[in-house]
Amino acid sequence: MAIKIGTSSVQGVYVGADEAVKVYLGDTEVYPTTPSPPTPPPTGLTVFTTSGEIEIPEGITTLEYLVIGAGGGGGSTYAPAYLCENRSGSGGGGGWVSGVTTNIVAGTYQVIVGSGGTGSSGDGILATNGGNSSFSGITAIGGGHGANGKYLTLIDGTAGGNGGGGSSSGGFSTPSVFKCNNTRFAQGGSGVAGQGVNAATIIGGGSGDVGVTFIAGWLGKNGKNSDITGSVVQYSMGGAYPTGYGDNPYSHAANTGGGGYGNRTVDVVGTRTGGNGQAGIVVIKYY
Numbered sequence: 511m512a513i514k515i516g517t518s519s520v521q522g523v524y525v526g527a528d529e530a531v532k533v534y535l536g537d538t539e540v541y542p543t544t545p546s547p548p549t550p551p552p553t554g555l556t557v558f559t560t561s562g563e564i565e566i567p568e569g570i571t572t573l574e575y576l577v578i579g580a581g582g583g584g585g586s587t588y589a590p591a592y593l594c595e596n597r598s599g600s601g602g603g604g605g606w607v608s609g610v611t612t613n614i615v616a617g618t619y620q621v622i623v624g625s626g627g628t629g630s631s632g633d634g635i636l637a638t639n640g641g642n643s644s645f646s647g648i649t650a651i652g653g654g655h656g657a658n659g660k661y662l663t664l665i666d667g668t669a670g671g672n673g674g675g676g677s678s679s680g681g682f683s684t685p686s687v688f689k690c691n692n693t694r695f696a697q698g699g700s701g702v703a704g705q706g707v708n709a710a711t712i713i714g715g716g717s718g719d720v721g722v723t724f725i726a727g728w729l730g731k732n733g734k735n736s737d738i739t740g741s742v743v744q745y746s747m748g749g750a751y752p753t754g755y756g757d758n759p760y761s762h763a764a765n766t767g768g769g770g771y772g773n774r775t776v777d778v779v780g781t782r783t784g785g786n787g788q789a790g791i792v793v794i795k796y797y
Contacts, residue, residue: 551797557739558621558792559765564645566796568616574795575611575648576738578745579604579705580640581762581787582653583627584770588781597774600749601627601787602653603733604640604767605705609648614796621645621792624652629770629784633658637770643790651702653769656749656784706746733768738793749785765791 551569558564566573582601589596604624624641640652733747747762749769762768770785 553797555739555795556793558623558794559789561620561622563618563620564794565618566614566616570614570616570796571612572797573611573614574738575607575609575645576736576745576791576793577607577643577645577648577650578767578790578792579606579643579650579652580624580626580790581747581749581767581769582640582655583629583637583787584749584772584784585637585656585658586630586632586635586781586784587659587773587775588633589775589779596659596776598630598659598772598782598784599656600772600785601629601637601640601656601769602701603706603746603748603769604643604653604787604790605650605702606734606746606767607648607650607705608736608738619646621794623765623792624650624767624790626787626789627652627655627770629786630656630658631783632781637784640767640769640787640790643767643792645792645794650767650790651705652790653706653746653748653767653787655787656770656772658784659772659775733766736793738795745791749787761785762788765789767791 549569551571552567554567556564581604584600585598587596587598622642622644624643627638627640630637636658637655639655642652643650733744735742735744737743743766745766745768747766747768749762749771761771766788767790768788770787773782773784775782
């Protein structure tokens with residue numbers, strides 16, 4: 511409680527020439543007035559799984575961000591004959607951009623979350639790249655699409671698209687032991703500098719982790735872990751080649767930026783579709 515004269519607080523109480531140590535009103539101490547503690551800066555954590563906007567308040571001293579592009583779609587496969595094995599490429603994981611800044615301007619910011627690339631639905635139809643995600647001029651590139659796998663003598667499968675995590679590699683055909691006359695590979699796409707690695711030479715999609723060593727192989731590149739949300743989550747994984755056969759390709763978890771899986775035809779004549787890439791995500795934490 512403060513002592514006031516009108517609307518103005520009393521700055522000092524004196525007895526003669528000496529300032530009073532304490533003044534009581536009944537049992538309540540009214541002087542000196544205890545100053546209010548300083549107001550702490552606002553804090554916040556916002557996770558965007560779809561596009562939107564965020565209001566950054568005044569008084570923020572630190573802002574952390576994680577921006578993940580969407581994964582590319584996986585390629586489809588086509589087999590002209592039973593046991594003519596073909597394998598399609600998987601999509602690349604979305605690009606990864608993260609950081610901390612102290613150069614913060616309060617205001618409203620647009621946030622874009624990229625949509626996952628669509629898997630190829632059949633022969634001659636390419637999968638699509640994943641969409642870009644962005645916040646305040648920071649952009650994570652979507653992963654490249656996977657290549658279709660189709661057996662045609664001396665013709666490669668379609669090349670994978672480029673993207674943040676690199677695309678998957680191209681179509682694959684088995685040797686003549688499986689009633690095919692040739693083994694062919696298409697070239698995988700390249701990752702965007704600073705956001706991802708190249709795709710594997712054979713099937714697996716590249717990831718958004720620039721620290722992953724390039725290895726040719728069947729599996730998609732591992733992504734990268736982040737705990738910005740309070741839980742450890744892996745993002746930006748390259749699509750992998752499924753070990754079994756099926757009309758419904760495997761996929762990564764939603765909003766991880768994972769690339770869509772490729773597929774395989776060996777037990778059917780005809781087409782098997784590619785898996786869809788997963789949407790990206792934007793996470794903003796301030797304090």
